[in-house]
Amino acid sequence: MQKGFARLRAAHLRLGAAGERIAERMYRNSGCDILLRDYRMPKGEIDLILRDGFCLVFAEVKTRRAKTAERARQLKGRIRPAQKRRIYRAAFTYLREIGRPDIPYRFDFVEVIYLRSSLYAIRYWPSNFGVRTLKKKPEGINLFK
Numbered sequence: 545m546q547k548g549f550a551r552l553r554a555a556h557l558r559l560g561a562a563g564e565r566i567a568e569r570m571y572r573n574s575g576c577d578i579l580l581r582d583y584r585m586p587k588g589e590i591d592l593i594l595r596d597g598f599c600l601v602f603a604e605v606k607t608r609r610a611k612t613a614e615r616a617r618q619l620k621g622r623i624r625p626a627q628k629r630r631i632y633r634a635a636f637t638y639l640r641e642i643g644r645p646d647i648p649y650r651f652d653f654v655e656v657i658y659l660r661s662s663l664y665a666i667r668y669w670p671s672n673f674g675v676r677t678l679k680k681k682p683e684g685i686n687l688f689k
Contacts, residue, residue, distance in 0.1 A: 560605075563654075570668070575596075578594050579600075580592070588631060588635075589630065590631060590638070600647055600648070600650075602635045603653070604631055605654045608658070609659075610659055612659075623672070628651075651673050652668070655669075
């Protein structure tokens with residue numbers, strides 16, 4: 545029983561890592577510089593930290609798998625408020641670590657969707673959340689259209 549759970553957990557982690565690699569490639573292709581990947585602290589985590597021109601970007605990447613195309617179209621990117629707070633804590637800790645530079649920053653959200661074992665969609669929400677966007681939900685951009 546224990547071995548089966550470990551194998552499923554490993555598959556889940558592999559899926560998440562694959563989604564982060566795709567998001568990293570998407571950002572690099574758009575001219576961004578990747579600064580850190582998987583920044584962790586005791587009470588928070590950020591999947592990607594990058595620089596987009598003069599702006600620092602904290603990106604959250606969600607990777608999901610769907611069994612049917614209809615189900616894949618129904619998936620909508622959501623980040624719970626508790627998770628947003630953990631990302632904020634990690635981001636502000638990172639800013640403290642680098643000396644609190646006076647530069648603009650934003651929080652992006654990238655959703656990578658697999659249909660069975662192949663990539664189906666990448667949805668990207670720039671400036672998805674922040675203090676003013678905890679209640680407001682912007683529409684995502686499907687990069688495959």
